[in-house]
Amino acid sequence: MRQLRFLQAMNEAYHQAMGADESVMIIGEDIRGGIRGETKGLHGAFGDLRVLDTPISEAAFTGFATGAALAGLRPIVQFQVPSLIYVAFDQLVNQAAKMRLMLGGQANLPITYTLMVSGSRGGNAGQHSDNPYPYLLHAGFKVVCPSNAYDAKGLMIQAIREDDPVVFIASAMSLPQKGPVPEEIYAVPFGCGDVKREGSDVTVIAIGHLVPEALAVAERLAQEKNISVEVWDPRSLLPLDREGLLKSVKKTGRVVIYDDTNRTCGFAAELSAIIGELAFSSLKAPIKRVTRADVPMPFNLALEAAVLPKPQQLEDAILAVRSYAHV
Amino acid sequence: MSNIMPAPFARSLYYNMARIRQFENRVVTLVDDNEIAGVCHEYSGQEAVAVGICGALTTSDIVTSTHRGHGHTLAKGGDVGRMFAELLARTGGYNKGRGGSMHIADVGIGIFGANGIVGAGAPIACGAAHKFKAARENRVAVSFFGDGAINQGVLHEAMNLAAIWDLPVIFVCENNQYAISTPLKEVTILDPYVRAQSYGMPGVCVDGMDVEAVYHAALTATERARTGKGPTFIECQTYRYFGHYTGERHMKMNYRSQEELDRWKLRDPIKIWAARMMESGLCAQEDIEAIDAEVNIEIDRGVEFARSSPPPNPAEALDCMYAVPYPNTPAWGVEP
Numbered sequence: 324m325r326q327l328r329f330l331q332a333m334n335e336a337y338h339q340a341m342g343a344d345e346s347v348m349i350i351g352e353d354i355r356g357g358i359r360g361e362t363k364g365l366h367g368a369f370g371d372l373r374v375l376d377t378p379i380s381e382a383a384f385t386g387f388a389t390g391a392a393l394a395g396l397r398p399i400v401q402f403q404v405p406s407l408i409y410v411a412f413d414q415l416v417n418q419a420a421k422m423r424l425m426l427g428g429q430a431n432l433p434i435t436y437t438l439m440v441s442g443s444r445g446g447n448a449g450q451h452s453d454n455p456y457p458y459l460l461h462a463g464f465k466v467v468c469p470s471n472a473y474d475a476k477g478l479m480i481q482a483i484r485e486d487d488p489v490v491f492i493a494s495a496m497s498l499p500q501k502g503p504v505p506e507e508i509y510a511v512p513f514g515c516g517d518v519k520r521e522g523s524d525v526t527v528i529a530i531g532h533l534v535p536e537a538l539a540v541a542e543r544l545a546q547e548k549n550i551s552v553e554v555w556d557p558r559s560l561l562p563l564d565r566e567g568l569l570k571s572v573k574k575t576g577r578v579v580i581y582d583d584t585n586r587t588c589g590f591a592a593e594l595s596a597i598i599g600e601l602a603f604s605s606l607k608a609p610i611k612r613v614t615r616a617d618v619p620m621p622f623n624l625a626l627e628a629a630v631l632p633k634p635q636q637l638e639d640a641i642l643a644v645r646s647y648a649h650v
Numbered sequence: 651m652s653n654i655m656p657a658p659f660a661r662s663l664y665y666n667m668a669r670i671r672q673f674e675n676r677v678v679t680l681v682d683d684n685e686i687a688g689v690c691h692e693y694s695g696q697e698a699v700a701v702g703i704c705g706a707l708t709t710s711d712i713v714t715s716t717h718r719g720h721g722h723t724l725a726k727g728g729d730v731g732r733m734f735a736e737l738l739a740r741t742g743g744y745n746k747g748r749g750g751s752m753h754i755a756d757v758g759i760g761i762f763g764a765n766g767i768v769g770a771g772a773p774i775a776c777g778a779a780h781k782f783k784a785a786r787e788n789r790v791a792v793s794f795f796g797d798g799a800i801n802q803g804v805l806h807e808a809m810n811l812a813a814i815w816d817l818p819v820i821f822v823c824e825n826n827q828y829a830i831s832t833p834l835k836e837v838t839i840l841d842p843y844v845r846a847q848s849y850g851m852p853g854v855c856v857d858g859m860d861v862e863a864v865y866h867a868a869l870t871a872t873e874r875a876r877t878g879k880g881p882t883f884i885e886c887q888t889y890r891y892f893g894h895y896t897g898e899r900h901m902k903m904n905y906r907s908q909e910e911l912d913r914w915k916l917r918d919p920i921k922i923w924a925a926r927m928m929e930s931g932l933c934a935q936e937d938i939e940a941i942d943a944e945v946n947i948e949i950d951r952g953v954e955f956a957r958s959s960p961p962p963n964p965a966e967a968l969d970c971m972y973a974v975p976y977p978n979t980p981a982w983g984v985e986p
């Protein structure tokens with residue numbers, strides 16, 4: 324099958340979704356310029372009224388999308404850096420996320436928020452290295468975090484078709500990754516995790532750009548230590564495929580969660596709690612979390628590396644849960 | 651000026667203002683009797699603003715409302731019974747008891763949310779207006795906000811977007827002089843309408859106690875919006891008769907003097923309009939009394955409807971969150 328980069332898969336999803344449904348529009352800063360490529364060609368294909376470049380007014384263009392959605396459009400709001408959502412937080416959390424319930428279900432809000440270059444990229448420091456999905460999950464947004472080009476296209480199509488606000492996390496480290504992507508339009512359903520590698524000894528739950536890292540660690544451990552690691556990718560964080568998660572956990576009884584958000588109230592904490600509540604009797608070892616540390620990203624690369632979750636930490640955690648035995 | 655207004659329309663302006671006044675008077679009673687929980691912000695005193703603006707709108711035009719929003723929904727044609735039902739948190743309410751006073755809205759008649767966050771409706775109105783423009787629909791969006799919103803950043807961002815894209819938006823600043831207890835003049839150098847100039851849109855200031863003046867300003871603004879010329883800013887000088895919210899009158903607040911309140915009440919929008927209609931021969935005293943009696947019955951029936959409407963089922967507390975729910979999404983606070 325044809326290989327596309329994650330970024331190209333996003334671009335194709337945008338083009339196909341906008342081509343298929345004229346109510347889809349996209350708004351944000353420097354969309355028409357399409358510097359990175361994910362919005363390339365949209366302005367030429369769909370024009371001024373569907374491809375909107377805004378002033379630096381994150382709160383206003385976020386609220387604008389809410390109004391457009393209430394009026395019948397299906398807006399895509401693209402944030403060029405994830406931490407820009409904090410500027411628009413009232414419009415996201417108090418408005419878009421709460422509006423349907425507050426209205427008693429009178430209107431739908433089919434809005435897709437794309438968070439570009441999410442996470443750390445090496446040397447982007449405190450305000451350009453966040454993976455802010457725990458905040459958004461807490462606010463009740465549906466959130467997808469694809470780990471490869473195939474899932475990126477399918478989850479983007481589903482996000483745009485979904486009749487609720489959806490956040491699409493485009494991890495910086497995933498954008499250049501290549502993978503097979505069908506040419507036709509297709510959707511990856513929400514709430515369906517994916518076993519990216521089958522295994523029987525330990526379940527590694529990995530999120531987004533950490534999935535390829537987890538697969539590499541699993542491969543090495545299989546070859547060097549004959550350990551069979553299952554890598555499970557939730558793909559959509561909310562809704563979460565609890566059934567798929569618990570199936571894998573109950574099979575192996577040993578769990579490591581590999582997630583690049585803060586340790587305190589990060590996504591790994593939620594997964595850990597779900598497993599503890601629903602699969603306690605299946606666990607043969609305490610759940611281990613390998614996460615980002617609880618500080619803003621320091622600039623120095625060695626400090627950055629110290630803060631981020633790393634393959635070596637994952638490997639150590641897998642070995643620890645593998646060898647754990649009740650005394 | 652009044653002579654050019656057809657009598658039925660002039661009377662409808664009176665009817666709509668009387669409806670808001672009586673509605674809010676009943677709200678105060680219901681709050682005092684603990685039939686309404688939470689907080690209500692009464693619109694009394696500002697009736698000419700909502701009614702004058704909405705008088706220039708059609709059902710397909712939309713508005714974004716505020717925490718002091720009962721008047722907007724009523725003026726846009728909202729049903730009294732469904733509004734009381736919402737305030738009483740019943741399933742028959744517009745928001746099925748999920749919104750309450752601060753979020754009461756009938757999307758079907760174009761209320762795109764009533765907002766507990768000051769200024770937050772402005773960009774929402776712009777987004778709706780963009781759709782109207784893009785689809786070549788002859789509709790306009792009105793964003794109501796108070797003087798308190800004039801120093802809120804998102805309002806200014808929204809005004810700029812409306813101006814650069816010639817959006818059919820009308821920004822209506824209901825200047826009731828106070829943001830809770832903070833006088834506008836203490837926190838703002840220029841009058842609100844002057845700021846419109848910075849965004850390249852017309853800004854006008856009208857007597858917000860005069861429904862006719864507000865209506866004519868709204869007509870000019872809607873005409874401009876409907877012909878693709880872009881947004882207008884209308885500041886309406888007005889006054890709220892109650893405190894910031896119902897309970898304030900028991901709190902002995904002294905940021906406003908009785909003398910000031912009395913002075914504004916001399917220019918009561920409903921009395922002024924009744925007198926002007928009679929002077930102009932648009933109706934007689936009996937007509938006014940008949941409308942008041944009609945509204946009184948409507949209010950009684952509305953409260954009756956609300957009281958007879960069932961409360962929501964607690965088992966359905968998570969309903970309405972998503973158009974497309976999934977297993978455990980949204981999740982309850984305990985595992986089922």
